[in-house]
Amino acid sequence: MSLVDHTHALELAYRWTERMMLRTSPLLARLGFPRLQPLFVFGEEVLKGAVWDCQMCGQCILHSTGMTCPMTCPKNLRNGPCGGVRSNGKCEVKPEMDCVWTKAYLRSQTMKWYGDEMREVQPPVNRALQGTSSWLNMLQRIDKETPKGWKVGD
């Protein structure tokens, strides 16, 4: 069992980090978000890269997808799984890889707080955020910004 399978622990870590970030947000803002970008990008690449194979989409929704990175799905599905999942639970595109969404579903069931967020419809990815820090985007509320035409559908 690898680290990513301790889903509830990760969920806990996520919640703790989010609170810490929000608390230090005024300080970070005074330092200047643009100035902090390189540091945060490096940190996320190293940490989230090692644990989740983070693709640096800049709008992290890990906790809504069973603490499994949806951008590692070859089809980049934010609302998966697709209909091509093999009978053995492997990916249609990469037969040697477990389907990202099959894992996400299993893990979401052990999540006490965010498991149900799997049921929410996720908006299209803002490709302009690729390569930026999702934590800084979260603090500036850029990550949850959706186009006007998406919001009217709510």
Next chain:
Amino acid sequence: MKSGSRLERVLRAGLFAVTAELNPPDSADPQAVYENALVLAEVTDAINATDAAGANCHMSSLGICALLKRAGYEVVFQVSCRDRNRIAIQGDLLGAAAMGVRNVLCLTGDDVSVGDQPGAKPVFDLDSIQLLRIARTMRDNGVFLSGRKLDVPPRLFLGAAANPFAPPFDWRPHRLAKKIAAGADFIQTQYCFDMPRLKAYMQQVCDMGLHEQTFILVGVGPLRSAKAAEFLRTRVPGVVIPDEIVDRLHQTPKNKQQEEGKQICIEIIQQVRQIQGVAGVHVMAFRQEELVREIIEGAKLFPRRANDLRSSTSRRS
């Protein structure tokens, strides 16, 4: 009525709907499209124009829709997210609606790696659920994703795919619920050969009340031979064919296998009709279009009761 399409009217009238897939030509000659459509038109409520299914290149679905609308046929415009980004797709939806297309099937699409040009760049800018919701917003709110206003919104009956036969099975009905929340008016499923699995899925769907929020058409199709069945279940992602069916074809002499495949398909349709929550069938007879009529007749779904539409009262508006 969201679109006023024939398919929508048939379904809302509570009639058992039949749609079929047209084999797209590898040709610039429109005649090939007309010939394929001719055998399907009389026995179906709508003809699906596929969008490079299996990531194999053919005449485009928009091109086929243009030809079929010109000839007066009812079409389902299939749109896959594999080859075009959000800008191209929204433009295509308007173009299709302007030509009279009223039904759209929103798909994520098979990956390029399974097709004839695996070196192509996969786009997947949107997924099927995001596409559904964007199309719904264009129709209901009259705006592009950007929020820019449309002068005349497209009137569309929106469809999506579902695969009850792929894991994780428990999650599949929840994913269907997401598609309905995003705007799916109707559903076409993957090929159904595994009846117990379909029944379990439909039971869960009905328990969740989803069958009252969308129209579910079950995908069916004739297997040409035992070899074709083996190919389909090992090479085409998401298709499950139980051993009993493959064995039944193996035990049939080679020259009679096509007939047996057709018979199996008819039996499946008859069983599917008995399942609560099923609103119709979607027939996928790849390169066997000539069999569709026999299948529909064999399943006692012909003559199509289009005339009933006038006398019947609307089930849901």
